[in-house]
Amino acid sequence: MNRQQSITAARGLTDAQDRLLTADEPLAELHEACGGTLPGTLAIPELLALVRRSRGMGLRIAKEFSAFDGEEIVSGFARIQPIDDDELGGCEVIVENWHRAVQSETSSHDDAQRIDEVDRATAEVRARLDARQQVQIVTDCAGDATSFKDAVEANPGSAWSDHVELQGISHQQPLHWRLLDGASASIPGSSRNWRVRLIPLGPNRAAPRGFELLLLANEPLGVDGAGTEPAEIEGAHSRIIGSALTPVLRQPIARIIANAETIRTRLAGPLRDEYSEYAGNIAAAGQHLSGMLDDLADLEVVEAPGFSTASERVDLADVARRATGILGVRARDRKIDFAIECGDEPVIAMGEFRRVLQILINLIGNAIAYSPEGSTVTVTAQKAGEGLVSASVRDEGPGVDAEQAEKIFDKFERLGRDSDGGNDTGSGLGLYISRKLALAMGGDLEVVQPSQDEVSAGAQFKLTLAAADTSKS
Amino acid sequence: MGCRMGEMGMDRTETTFVEAILKDELEREDRALRSVAPVISHMLDTGGGSLVSDAAVARLRGMLSDIARQLLEAVTSSAASDEEIDRIVDELSNDSALIDHLYALAMEGHLADRLETQFGIDPVLSPLMQELIASNHPDTAELAMSAMAAQSRFNLCQRRMELPLGELPSELFAAVIERFCNAAQDCEPAQLDRAMGQLKANYDEAATRLGLLARVTSNMRGGAIAGLNLEHAGLALFASSLAALTMQSRDHAICACHDRQSARLTISLRAAGLDAEEIETQFGLLDQSQSPPDGIASMPPEVAKELLKASRGGLA
Structure with a gap:
C-alpha cells in the first residue's frame, strides 16, 4: 500500500461554502470516511478549519493536519490556495505526504471522557448516588419518568435499582457499579427503553465516593410516547455486510493483495x-x-425493501464515454478497442446517473473479460421506441445461447463462460445487481439474442430506460 | 454666567487633551514599570543563561523594525523615516503572539550560533540535509534544496537582525497586516489596499522557511526521528522534527532547547520516542545545566505526550 510515491498525494477543490467539489481518491475516501458526501461540505475537521482560514484571510497557507478515518490516524501536509475567481470563490487543496498510522492507545482515556460528556449532555434522568448507590437527589427528570422520581422521593435511602427494572440482570441489587454501567433498563410508567450510566465520583475509581447516575432513553419522546417510526424498525433490513463487514475487511484484503503483488x-x-x-x-x-465484498454490499442495498433511485436526466452517450474511460486501462491491457455509436441527437434517459454508470461499467467490464484479445467492444446509445431509450453493449466473444440467457441474471449465476483473461474475478452478482438497478429505475436489462442468420455475433446486453422529456431540453 | 461657562468649556477642552495624552503615557509607563520587576528578578534568578538575554532582545527589536519598515515601504515605495517605523513597531509589539514567535526565532538564531562555535554543527547544511538533497527521489531532493536555501537566507537575516515579512506563519502574517492597516490611517486607503493586496498575493506559506522545513519533516514521516539527532540534523530540522513528532508548535520546540527549559526538553524528547541515552546526548549538546532525571526511561512516551498536552506552554 505504498501511496507515498510522489510527495503530492491528492488534490481537491472547494467552493465558497467550503463544499468539496472534486477530490482525488485518497482525499475523497477520507472525506467520506469522516461522513461527508461528494460534493458536500468538507467533512475533515482540521482541513475544513484550514480551508476556512485560508479563504477568510485570502492567503496561501500550508499546515500539517490529521484526521481519524475510523481505523487509522491519517495525517498529511495541506497546502491551501484561495482561488481568485468570483464564480467559484473557493480553494484548491493540495495534500502532500499522505501518512497513515494506527491510533495510539492512550486516546481511549480521552474517548471515555468524551463519551461521558456526551452521555451527560443527553441524559434525560440525572441523579446523585452515595457510595452504596442510594439515591441522594434526583436533579433532572424527563416527562415520562416522573414515577421514578416520585418513587425515589417516597423511599428515601433506597437504592436506585429498586425503582427501575434492569434487563438481563437478576442478581441481588445493588451490584458492583461496573456491572451496572451500560445496562438496559425500563422505567415504570415509561414505554421507552433506557440505558444506564454510572459514573464514579471521587479521586479513587476503585472506591468511589459516590456516583453520577444517568438514564438515557434509546428513543426520543414521541408525541404519544411510542416509537414514531415503527415501520422503519419492522422493515429494518440487515446491512451487516455493507455497514459492518466491508469496512473491516477492506483494509486487510487490500494489504494481502498489495503484499502478494510485491512478491x-x-x-x-x-x-x-x-x-x-x-x-x-x-x-x-x-x-x-x-x-465479491463490493458486490455483496451492493446486493444488500438493492435488496433492501425501501430501495429507490433518484430520477434525473442522464445522457447515455456521456455515461458510455465515462464508463469506457474508467475501464480504458483494463481494455488496453487486452488490446481491446471501444466503439461508441450514437446519433447526432443526444439520447437522454430518466434515471440515476451513478446507477446507470454502475450498470454500464459492469456490462463493459464483462464484455472486456469475455472478448478475445484485439477485438472491439461496441456501445450503442439510441432511441428504442416510444418513450424509451437504450444503451447496448456488444462484444465479439463466444456469446450467450438461449438457455444461458434465461439464467444469466440469476443471483450467483456464472454460467461457466470462459473468460479469456484467465483471471475471472466475478462473483456472479454483477448482472443480477445491474438488472435490479435497471428495474428500480423503471427500466430493464436483457440479453439480445442474435437473429438466426447472424453467425457468432458475440454477446449483446441492452439496458432500456424511460426517455426524458426532450421538449424541455 | 454664560461667559464663565464659556471659559470653563475652553479650559475643559484643553485639559481633556492634555489629560488624554498623559493618561496614555501613564498607562504605558505603568506597563513598563510592571514588567521591570519580573524581568529583573528573572535575570537575577536565572543568572547568565536567562531566557531574556540582551542579545535576544536586540534581535527581537531588529526584526520588529524590519517588519515595520517593509510594511511602510510597501505602501509608499520610498524609504520610511525612523519615527514612522517606531510608531508601527509600537503597534506591532502589542501582539504577544508575534512577540513570542520573534522571540523563538531570536533564540533559534542564538542557539544555532552557539552550536556552530561549540560543536561545529553547521546551521545550514547539516549531514541530514545533505542526505536529503542527495536523495534519488527528485521531489524530496528539490524540497530539501529549497529548505536549505531558505535556511541559509534565515541565517544571514538573523545576523542582520532582519526578518522578511513573507517568512511569518500565515496567522501572524494576517495579524500583522491587520494591525498595520489599523495603524496606518493616514495613508491613502486605495493605495494601502493595493499594497496589502499585493503582499497577500505574494505570500505563500508553503514556501516560507518554516513551511519548507515542516514539509521536509513531514516527507520523512517515521524517519523524522532521524531529525531528533542534533548533530546529524542541525537545529532547524531538529526543531521541526521535534515539533511534528510531539505535536507542539515549533516555537515551543525551540524554547525547549533553552538551558532553562530542561523539563520541557526531557518530556518532549521522551514523547518523541527517544531512549534515555539518546536524550542524554542531546542534553550534552544543548548545554543543559541539569541532566535528565535517571528514571526517564521508565516513563512511557504516551505519558510524556499527555504531559506536554496538559502544559499550555508559556507562549501564546
Missing part, C-alpha cells in the same frame, strides 16, 4: 518463478474476494 513482481528481491506465480494466485484470489 509477485519481485520488488523485495529475486525469487524462483514458482513462488512468484503462487503470489500471483494469492493476489488474484484477494482481488476476487475484494470484488
